[in-house]
Amino acid sequence: MSSEARDREPSGPVDGPPRGDAESLRKLLGQEIGSSRWRIGDKLPTERELGETYGVARNTVRRALQVLEQEKLIIRHVGRGTFKAGDASSVTSAFLPSADSLSPAGVVECRLIFEPELAHLAVARATQVDLDRLAQCLRGGETATTVEDFERWDGALHEAIAQATHNQTIVAMAQALAVVRTRGEWGQLKARSMTVEHRRALHAQHANIVASLIDRDRDAARTQLREHILYVRKYMFGE
Structure with missing residues (x-):
């Protein structure tokens, strides 16, 4: 991993939202997307990885991502992944x-x-x-x-x-x-x-x-x- 990539990694453990709370996850991911963690065009972790990171079920991740896509904060390509869009x-x-x-x-x-x-x-x-x-x-x-x-x-x-x-x-x-x-x-x-x-x-x-x-x-x-x-x-x- 390059030093540039490491700089964009979270510096510590993430305080996830309550299990099953898609709205809390949406807000938390929205803050992450708005920060310098990912650049425009960067690929976000998979639904499974996000679920493991934030301690929520995969369908909760999916619901949160659907709202973020509607808000045009992310772009989702079927079979390829989720990418940060411009805000x-x-x-x-x-x-x-x-x-x-x-x-x-x-x-x-x-x-x-x-x-x-x-x-x-x-x-x-x-x-x-x-x-x-x-x-x-x-x-x-x-x-x-x-x-x-x-x-x-x-x-x-x-x-x-x-x-x-x-x-x-x-x-x-x-x-x-x-x-x-x-x-x-x-x-x-x-x-x-x-x-x-x-x-x-x-x-x-x-x-x-x-x-x-x-x-x-x-x-x-x-x-x-x-x-x-x-x-x-x-x-x-x-x-």
């Missing part, structure tokens, strides 16, 4: 004045400038894990039964594209922009404008973007990302 709330202040000052229309306008240009790096640097994550997000959107679920997978897919660049500044900026999705105004706009036809169109656009990234076609991916965000702007704001 959108912690990076917002580094790049943007405050979440409350962001308008949905302004964020979409910024995304139109920002996201299509990620295609070049994502095509050049995406690993198989990244491509699998994109496919997972695409499947999640396809099977979502509510607008909220579809929106969650939509956001996860766009964040996965940023993650595929393996540029942590880009990832932090993308997560900061995504904070607007947590605000009520965005949800209300989505609920009013999300018809069955719009959802089908969005999923088809997502599928084309993912296919181009998998095919390593950066020009097609760039064009499709731009057309996708223009479509979002049009149906949400009439622009």
Whole structure:
């Protein structure tokens, strides 16, 4: 083990939560993830190892991890493990004045400038894990039964594209922009404008973007990302 890895190991025994308390474990793991123990992209211990470390059952670990994934503190790859993601709330202040000052229309306008240009790096640097994550997000959107679920997978897919660049500044900026999705105004706009036809169109656009990234076609991916965000702007704001 390298000295750098040892520096990120806990320095002493961990005081675990009461057995069976998934919420306490979630809070404790959230604190660990927010500390310097793991860096963004680091792989976390397995469910079994976490259960042994904190003295809880594996299903308790699984419930805690599910909430942490919903909070976008971790990314879980089936068959590969759990990885630390960026914390959108912690990076917002580094790049943007405050979440409350962001308008949905302004964020979409910024995304139109920002996201299509990620295609070049994502095509050049995406690993198989990244491509699998994109496919997972695409499947999640396809099977979502509510607008909220579809929106969650939509956001996860766009964040996965940023993650595929393996540029942590880009990832932090993308997560900061995504904070607007947590605000009520965005949800209300989505609920009013999300018809069955719009959802089908969005999923088809997502599928084309993912296919181009998998095919390593950066020009097609760039064009499709731009057309996708223009479509979002049009149906949400009439622009």
